[in-house]
Amino acid sequence: MTIKIENLTLSYGDSVAVRNLSLEIEQGEALVLLGQSGCGKTSTMRCIAGLETPDEGRISVDGEVLFDADRGVNRPSHKRNIGMVFQSYAIWPHMTVFENVAFPLRMKKLPKAEVARRVEEAITVVGLDGFAERGASMLSGGQMQRVALARSIVMEPSVMLLDEPLSNLDARLRHRLRTDLRELQHRLGLTAVYVTHDQEEALALADHIAMMQFGRIVQIGRPDEIYGRPLSASIADFLGVANIIPVRPLDARSVGFEGTDIGIQVEPYDDRAGELRACIRAEDILLGDDAPAESANTLEGEIVAREFLGATATFRVRIAPGVELDVFGTKQQANRTREGERVRVHLPVEAIQVLPTEAPELAEHVREGAA
Structure with missing residues (x-):
């Protein structure tokens, strides 16, 4: 379903949660809305689900408004x-796995035989064979999340919405379940x-x-595009780029670190983009x-x-007053170096992006807010 x-807009009183947002998601596509808390991603999802009433705009699925x-x-949402x-899973602890998954079908008063068939299929799909009669209170967090998935799948939906589905799980289980979700x-x-x-989760699922x-949506693209070519320093920061350094233009292919006489070569950039x-x-x-x-x-x-991380290590290197670089290294480098040592660092030209502080559309919004 597409x-x-x-042009979706949603406000809560004087606060605008979603601003004139337009988006198209193709049949069979997994789209991830990624951003900090309060950026409007959950509000957008709730509008699709019918749990919020937007102020403006239009939402359709496969041409059906x-x-x-x-x-x-x-x-209505139902x-x-x-x-x-x-x-939060929203699992009823006093019910069995079967009863939890069957609940929406029973609310629709479907025949018992059909309920049993669809519940069994959904439980199998999410990998909970043999758990049908187990009490929900006896399940692990990962198993409860699978029950929540089965309860949605059993309704044979045209679209699936997942709001931070793995955030309550430990790191190892999160990794396993996101692979299962994608498959x-x-x-x-x-x-x-x-x-x-979670940017790692987004890259894996999308x-x-x-x-x-x-x-607002400030950038959209494939995971490799978003990761490799963020449009602004604020997006790069959110995506885990450790080194974001104020610079000034020197010429078309070089910049200087602010407050220093250090210059570096870079790929061509837009020197009209304001703060860089x-x-x-x-x-x-x-x-x-x-x-x-x-x-x-x-x-x-x-x-x-210097921080030893087992297989790898991280170093913070000061190259000038107020200019420090975070660098990944090997465990061997960690073993043979100490704080206070002088070292060389090399910044490959192709690895440096000179970006505006904010994406153009957001920069306009920031200026409007300051006016």
Whole structure:
């Protein structure tokens, strides 16, 4: 099923949660709404589900209008054939797994034989064979999340919405379940919308990621595009880019670190974009003997902090007063270096992005807010 959202706006009193948002999600696609708490991602999902009434806009699924502010159309949530999995699971602890999954079917007064068949199929799909008669209070967190998934799947929805579905689980279980979720979505051919603030989860689950800030989509693209080419320093920061350094233009292919006389070579950039930041991932910087001695982008600095992480290590290197770089290294480098040592670091030209502080659309909004 294709989901189409046009010019959606949702306000809570004087606070605008979603601002003139338009989005199209293709049949069988997994789209992740990614952003910080309060950016409007859950509000957008709740509008699709029919749990919020937008002020403006239109929502349709496969051409069927679910909401249209201009025409006064607002189909109730229970008539939208949309499954939703909440962060809190919403499992009834006094019921068995079977009873939890069967509940929405029984509310629709379906025949017992059909209920039994569909519940058994849904439980099998989510990997809970043999758990039908187990009490929900005896389940682990991961098993409860699977029950919540089965309860949505059993309704044979045209669209699945998942709001932070893995956030209450430990790291190992989260990793396993997100793989299962992706495989399940592909197997069933479901159009899915995920909400998360976890960039690793978004990269693993998505066909496309829509980055949201202040109620707007500021960037949308494939996971590799979003990860590799963020449109602004604020997006890069949210996506885990460790080094975001204020810079000033020197020429078309070089910038200087603010407050220093240090310049580095970069790829061509837009020097008209206002305040600029050089964004460099810690894993892309070369350290010590790995850094070429003779290069415009090889700098010297002092190790001010070192953290051993087992297979890897992280270093903080001060290259000038007020300018420090986080660098990933090996456990061998951690064993042979100490705080206070002088080291070389190399910033590959292709690894540096010179970006505006905010994406153009958001920058306009920030200016409006300041006016």
